[in-house]
Amino acid sequence: MRGKHFLLAAVAVAALVFGAARLVNNGYVFFAGYVVLQYVVLATAWNILGGYTGYVNFGTAGFFALAAYTTVALEKLTPLPLPVVMLAGGLVSGLLGLGMGYLTLRLRGAFFSIATLAMAVVAQTFMVNWSFVGGSSGAFAIRPPRTALFGIDYIQYLFLLMLGLAVLVIVVARLIERSRLGDGFAAIRDDELAAEASGVPTLRLKLLATALSGAFMGMAGAPLPYYVTYLDPPSAFSLAYAANTIAMPLIGGTASWPGPLVGALLIATMQQVATVTISSAVNLLIVGLMLVAFVIAAPYGIIGWFGIGRPDRRRGRKRAVPKLRERDA
C-alpha cells in the first residue's frame, strides 16, 4: 500500500473507531479508550528507538511526564489550545531525547537502559522540587466540560486528539520502516560497527531516533493533566508507564508497526477491563504474566505468528534459521 492510501485507510479506521465509541453512548468508553490509545502512541514511539535501532529505553515515564508538566507550566503562563500545548510538550520531550541521546548513546545494551532509567528519576526529582508546577503536592488542571469550539464533550475531545496522534505516529513509524532511514536503523540494530564502517552516520541516526521517540511520548503525555485533572510526580512518573511501554511492543512484536499496535490494544484493553472488574492493582501483574507467556509462545511477538518480522520467514518463504545466537548473547 502506498503512503497516501495507508494514511487514508488509517484515518478511515480512526473515524470508524470514533463513530463506534459515540454509538455506545457511554462516557466511560472514552475514558478507557483514551488510555488504550495513549499506550498505542507510547508503544509505537518506544518501538522507533527500541525496536528499529535496538536501544531499550526504560525512561518512557520521564518523556511522558515531562510533557505533562510542560502543560501544567504553560497553563499557568498563558492559555493555549490543547493541540498547540501537545506540540510544545512534544518539542520539550524531543529535546530531552536529543540531549539524553547525546549524553548516553555511547553506551550500549544494558548500560544505555540504566542511563535512561536514571534520567526518569532525575526528571522526577526535579519536578518534586519545582514548586511552580506544584512540587511534591501536585497540581490541579481544570478540565472544561466542553470545548470552546463546536462544544464537544471534553473527554471526547481528548479521545479524538489521542486518536489523531495514534494515526500520526503509526504513519510515521511505517514511513521510517520503508525508507532508507529504516535500513540505517536496522543496520545499527544488527551490527553497529559494521553500520559505521559502511558509512551509516550512526550517531546522527540514533539521535534522530531518540528525539523522534521522545517527542511522540511527550505528545502523548501532554494532555494527561486534563485527563487526570490532578497531577503529582509519583503518578506522572510511574514506573508502570515504562514497564507497559516496553512490554507492549515485545508482546506484539518489535519488527514492524503492527506489533506495538496489537500489543498495546491487547494489554491496555485487558488492563482497563481488569481495572473495572477486579482492581487496577493487577495491571502490572497482567503485563508480567503476559510477557512471560509470550516470550515462550511468541519470541517474535504476535505478528511473528503471521510471519511478519521473523528472520526465518521473511517474504513468506521458508528459510534456514540464521545463527544469531552467538552475537545476540
Place this chain on the structure above:
Amino acid sequence: MASSLTIEGVSAGYGAVRVLEDVSVSVGAGQTVALLGTNGNGKSTLMKCVMGMVRPFAGRITAEIDGTRHELVGRSTEAIVDLGIAFVPEGRRLFPRLTVTENLMLGAFRKTARAAIARNLDFCFETFPRLKERRGQLAGSMSGGEQQMLALGRALMSAPRILLIDEPSVGLAPVLVRRTIDKIKELKDGFQLTVLMAEQNFTQAIRIADRGYVIVHGQIAFEGGSAEELNNNELIRKFYLGL
C-alpha cells in the same frame, strides 16, 4: 588516478591503555600493503584510527585520493567513507537479519555512493556470482566464505579508492582463505584499488602484497620492501613463524 594512504607517527589506545606507539605506515598508489602481526599487537586499532573510529593521541593520517590530499584525523567515519575509503571489519560483521541485497545496499548508504548504486550492484554480482544467486537470502544464514565475499562486496558498494581489510582469513577454512586472498587481488586489479590489509596468515598475505610491515607490541618492528625481504627476515622467522 590512483590513491595513497600515509600514516605518520600515530600513537593511539583506549583510555589509559596505549596500543600503538609512533606507528608510521605508507601505502603507495595502487599498492597492496600487508600489516602483519599476531593477535593483540594493534593491527585493528590502526585500521580503526584510519577510519576515524579511534582517535589517535598523536600523529597524522593523510589520504591522497585522485590527486587531492585529505587529513583524516578528526573526521567522522561516515565522512571518511565519503572520501572513498572503505573498511571490511574483522569477522565480516554483516547485518545477519538482513538479506544479501539489503546488506549491499547499506554499503552504499552515503549520498555519493547512491549515485552509482545500480552499476556498483551489478559489478558486485558480476564479481561474486554466488551473491547474485543468494541475493534474497539472509546474510546470517550463509557460509563463512560467502559471508566474507558479501563483506567485500558491501565495502565495494561505496565505490572506494582505498580499501582497508581487517583479517579476511579469520574463521575461514584454509581453501577459502586462499580463494579470498585471490579475490582481493582480483578486485584490487579490477578496481585499481589501493589496499591495506591486516592479516595473521603470513604465507597467504605475502602472496599478493607488494610490501609489508610487521607490527609487534604496537610498534613497527620491520618494514619489508618486497615479499622476499619479508620471507627471509630474521625477526619474522623468530617472532612470527616461530622458527
